[in-house]
Amino acid sequence: MEGVTILLFSLLFLNKLYAAELDTISDLRFLTDGDTLVSATGVFELGFFQPGISENRYLGIWYKNISVRTVVWVANRNNPLIGGSPLVLKIVDQGILRLTNNISMTIWSSNKTTSENTTAKLRDNGNLVVIDQHENVLWQSFDYPTDTLLPGMKLGKDYLRNKEWCLSSWKSDQDPALGEFTWGVENDTRGYPQSKLKKGASVIIRGAPWSNNQLTWDIDEFGKSTIFTSVVVIEESSVSDMYNIEDKSILFRITLNSSEHLEQWLWVQNGWQNVLTSPVEACDAYNICNAYGTCSIKLSRDSCTCLDEKRFVPKNQKGWDRSDWSGGCIRRTPLECKNGSEEFIKYSNVKLPDTKNTWFNMSMSIEECGKRCLKNCSCMAYANPDPTRSICVLWFSDLLDILLLPKGHGGPDIYVRMASLELQAPTENSPPVSKNQGKANIKMILLVSFFAVLLIGSMITIWLCYARRKKNKAKPKWEGELFSASNIQEEDMEQALFSFSTIANATSNFSLENKLGEGGFGPVYKGMLEEGKEIAVKRLSKYSNQGPDEFQNEVICISKLQHRNLVKLLGCCVHGDEKLLIYEYMPNKSLDSFIFDKTQSMLLDWKTRFDIIKGIARGLLYLHQDSRLRIIHRDVKASNILLDHDMNPKISDFGLARSFGGNETYANTQRVVGTYGYMSPEYALDGLFSVKSDVYSFGVLVLEIVSGKRNRGFITKPENEINLIKHVWRLYNEGSSLELIDETCAESCHPPEVIRLIKVGLLCIQHNADDRPNMSNVIMMLGSDGVLPEPKQPTFLIENDLRVVNYSSSTFTGGSLNELTITEVNAR
Ligand code: ACK
Numbered sequence: 001m002e003g004v005t006i007l008l009f010s011l012l013f014l015n016k017l018y019a020a021e022l023d024t025i026s027d028l029r030f031l032t033d034g035d036t037l038v039s040a041t042g043v044f045e046l047g048f049f050q051p052g053i054s055e056n057r058y059l060g061i062w063y064k065n066i067s068v069r070t071v072v073w074v075a076n077r078n079n080p081l082i083g084g085s086p087l088v089l090k091i092v093d094q095g096i097l098r099l100t101n102n103i104s105m106t107i108w109s110s111n112k113t114t115s116e117n118t119t120a121k122l123r124d125n126g127n128l129v130v131i132d133q134h135e136n137v138l139w140q141s142f143d144y145p146t147d148t149l150l151p152g153m154k155l156g157k158d159y160l161r162n163k164e165w166c167l168s169s170w171k172s173d174q175d176p177a178l179g180e181f182t183w184g185v186e187n188d189t190r191g192y193p194q195s196k197l198k199k200g201a202s203v204i205i206r207g208a209p210w211s212n213n214q215l216t217w218d219i220d221e222f223g224k225s226t227i228f229t230s231v232v233v234i235e236e237s238s239v240s241d242m243y244n245i246e247d248k249s250i251l252f253r254i255t256l257n258s259s260e261h262l263e264q265w266l267w268v269q270n271g272w273q274n275v276l277t278s279p280v281e282a283c284d285a286y287n288i289c290n291a292y293g294t295c296s297i298k299l300s301r302d303s304c305t306c307l308d309e310k311r312f313v314p315k316n317q318k319g320w321d322r323s324d325w326s327g328g329c330i331r332r333t334p335l336e337c338k339n340g341s342e343e344f345i346k347y348s349n350v351k352l353p354d355t356k357n358t359w360f361n362m363s364m365s366i367e368e369c370g371k372r373c374l375k376n377c378s379c380m381a382y383a384n385p386d387p388t389r390s391i392c393v394l395w396f397s398d399l400l401d402i403l404l405l406p407k408g409h410g411g412p413d414i415y416v417r418m419a420s421l422e423l424q425a426p427t428e429n430s431p432p433v434s435k436n437q438g439k440a441n442i443k444m445i446l447l448v449s450f451f452a453v454l455l456i457g458s459m460i461t462i463w464l465c466y467a468r469r470k471k472n473k474a475k476p477k478w479e480g481e482l483f484s485a486s487n488i489q490e491e492d493m494e495q496a497l498f499s500f501s502t503i504a505n506a507t508s509n510f511s512l513e514n515k516l517g518e519g520g521f522g523p524v525y526k527g528m529l530e531e532g533k534e535i536a537v538k539r540l541s542k543y544s545n546q547g548p549d550e551f552q553n554e555v556i557c558i559s560k561l562q563h564r565n566l567v568k569l570l571g572c573c574v575h576g577d578e579k580l581l582i583y584e585y586m587p588n589k590s591l592d593s594f595i596f597d598k599t600q601s602m603l604l605d606w607k608t609r610f611d612i613i614k615g616i617a618r619g620l621l622y623l624h625q626d627s628r629l630r631i632i633h634r635d636v637k638a639s640n641i642l643l644d645h646d647m648n649p650k651i652s653d654f655g656l657a658r659s660f661g662g663n664e665t666y667a668n669t670q671r672v673v674g675t676y677g678y679m680s681p682e683y684a685l686d687g688l689f690s691v692k693s694d695v696y697s698f699g700v701l702v703l704e705i706v707s708g709k710r711n712r713g714f715i716t717k718p719e720n721e722i723n724l725i726k727h728v729w730r731l732y733n734e735g736s737s738l739e740l741i742d743e744t745c746a747e748s749c750h751p752p753e754v755i756r757l758i759k760v761g762l763l764c765i766q767h768n769a770d771d772r773p774n775m776s777n778v779i780m781m782l783g784s785d786g787v788l789p790e791p792k793q794p795t796f797l798i799e800n801d802l803r804v805v806n807y808s809s810s811t812f813t814g815g816s817l818n819e820l821t822i823t824e825v826n827a828r
Pocket of ligand 1: 516518519524535536567583584586587589590591592593642652
C-alpha cells in the first residue's frame, strides 16, 4: 500500500511542470511545492516557505504583492518539514484540510468537520477558511493566530469551547516555533477583560481594560481618511476584542516579536513603517510602582509616586528613597468600614488598574456601581471603563498598575474608597466626590474613549502624529537650535539634583583610580552612591566645548527619554563652575573598547555583534520616531555606545542631539558637529542634517562592527584604500564581502547574515540621503530575509574635503584622536 502511495506521489510530481496559482483547494485540486493559493483580489497568498536561511519548510500565508516577504500565519510552526521532500495540501475525508509528505504522513491538519463538499479558500483579509457548499465556515486560520494580528482578527477567549485567541511570538526570526511571549486576554480569573503581554507566566505589559472605540484616521498622505474600530464583545460564554480598518486597501498588522515587543506596522510606499513598538518606555512595564503607586516618565530617578501623595504614603519609605518601589503605597489612614462612613475620591484621566480581581456588570449606572461598592467592605474602587456603555467594575484588592495619564489623554475616572478623615484634603488630581456625586461627566467620557484600549489607543495617537508629520514633510525650514533656555519646562528641572558633596564622596573626590576615561567634553569617573548604587559621572571640563548649552541640552534631552537601548541619566549637579552628569554605570564600558581591540574583540562572537547592531537600531528608531521628542543624535559612533552587564548596547552622549518638531525633516546648520568618519556627506559638506545623517553614522558603525576596523585611519595594502567604505564597496562589487569579517568572529559567523548586514550597512551610507532607509526599514531588514535593494555607490569622503575650524582636542588627554567629537567644521 505504501509503495502505491509513493508511486502516485512520484507520478504527481513528474507530471507537475509548472507552479500553479490556485483559488480553491478541494479533494481534487491540491497544492504542491511551488504552488500557491491566492485570495480573490490577490492580496494574500498561501504556500510553502523557508524562513531566512533555515532549511525547514513551513506552510504559511504572506502578502502577495509587496516586495518584502512578510509571513502572517504559519500552519505547522512546531512541526517543520526538514529537507526537500514533496508536500501536498488537500481536502481529505470528512472535510479535513491536510498537509502530508511523500509517505502520506500528516504534517499538519485542520479539525474534523462533518460536512461534505468542503473546499478551502484564502480570503482577502488573510483568513484561510474551510467551507461547505453553502459557504459556512467550518474552520478558519483566524482562530489559530500565530505572531500576527490582522484587521478582522480578534483576541479573546471562548469559555464554552475552551478556546483562546492570542498571539504567540516566534522562537526567533528564523524559527516560527512557539516562542516565549504571548499577548492575549487575562485568562486565569473571570475579572473584567484586559490584555496582557506575558513571558511564560510573568506579565511584561498590560493593556487598559477593554472598551469599544471608533476613530477616524486622517491619512493625509493617501488623500483620504478611514474609520478604525475596536469592537469588544463581553458575554457569559466568551470575550473578544477585534479591530478593523474600514479602508481595506491599507496594509496594517500587529506583531509580537521574539524579543518581547508588540509592534504595529503600516505599509507605506515600499516598506513597512513601524507605527508603534510597545513597551515604549519604563512606565509601560507591568506594575513597576506596585499597589497605589503610579509611574511618571518625566521623572527619571523618581519614576514612582503614590497615587495621591496626600492620602497615600510609601509602605517602605527607605526603600522608596532608594528607588526600590517593591512595597508600593498604602493609605495614610486605614479603612475601617464603619456603617457607610467611608466615601470615594475620584481620580480622573487614569489607566485603570489591573482588573484581575474584579467583579463587573455590563448594565449598571455609575451611581448604582458606587452604592454596590460601598456596601462591601472589601471593595476598594469602582469605575466604568467604556464610555460607550454603562459598565460597572468593582476592585476587590489593592489597586495595581495604575497610571495617571498625561493631560489631554482623556482616560476614564476611578473612584477610590477612602476613610472619612481623608475626605477633607483636596486631591492633586481632582476634588473629592461623595458617593452620590459619582456621575461621570459625559463630555469627559467621550474624550477618554481614546485611551480606553492601551494598544489601539496609543497606536492611533502615534499614527495621527505620524500622518501630520508626513503631511508637513515638504518644509525644510528649521535652522536647528539647541534646546534653548526658553524651551525648558519646569518638568525638565525635576530631574534629580545631586549635591556636589554626594558626587565627590561617591567618586573618592574624583580620584585618578576612579577615572574611567576621557571624552571630548571632559573626564568620566566611576562612583558609588551611599546606598551602593554604581554610577558614572561625566565632569564637564571648564575648558571643554560642552558649554552650558550642551549641558542643558543633554540634561533636557535625555531626561525625557527612556528606552532599554539608551543610557539612563540619573541626575545632574551644578556647583559653581562645575557641571556634572550622573549616569547609570555600564560595566562593559564602550563598544569601541571591544571591537577595535584584538583581545577584547574575541569576546564578541557573531551573535553578540548582531544583537548589538539590532539594539542600536532599536534605540535610534526610538529617538527618531517613537520618543516624545523626535531626536537626531548627531554623534552616533562606537565610543558612544555603552555596553551593560549582558552586553546590551545603550546609546550615550546626547550633548549634540537636536530635537525636531512635528514639521521638520531636514535642518541646516552653520555649525557642523560630529565625528570624522561617521558624518554623512550632506552634513559634513553642507551642514544639512536629518534622521538620515544618523542612519549614515549607523551604517558606518555596522561596517565597523562586522569588520572590527575603524572607518577613519583605515588603510589597505596593496590597494591603498584610505577608508573602510571604499574597501567595503570594492569587496561588495567583487562578490567577496565575506572577506570583510573580523577574523576574531569568523568562526561563529553566519555567512548569509554577514553578507546581509554588509548590504544593510551599504544601504545606510548611500550618498543621497533620500536613498537611505529609515531606522524602521533597517530594523525590518535586519529581522527578515526579504530581498534587499541594491545599494548605490557611497561617497568616499576624505578629511581634506572638510575644513575643521575647532575641535575639542585641546582638552584631550587620553584615548584615540580618531574618536574625538569635532565641535565645529565649516559648512560650505
Ligand atoms: O570606553 P570607555 O571605557 O567607556 O571610556 C569611555 C570614557 O568613560 C569616556 O567617555 C566611559 N564611560 C562613559 N560613560 C560611562 C558609563 N555610563 N558607564 C561606564 N563607563 C562609561 C567610556
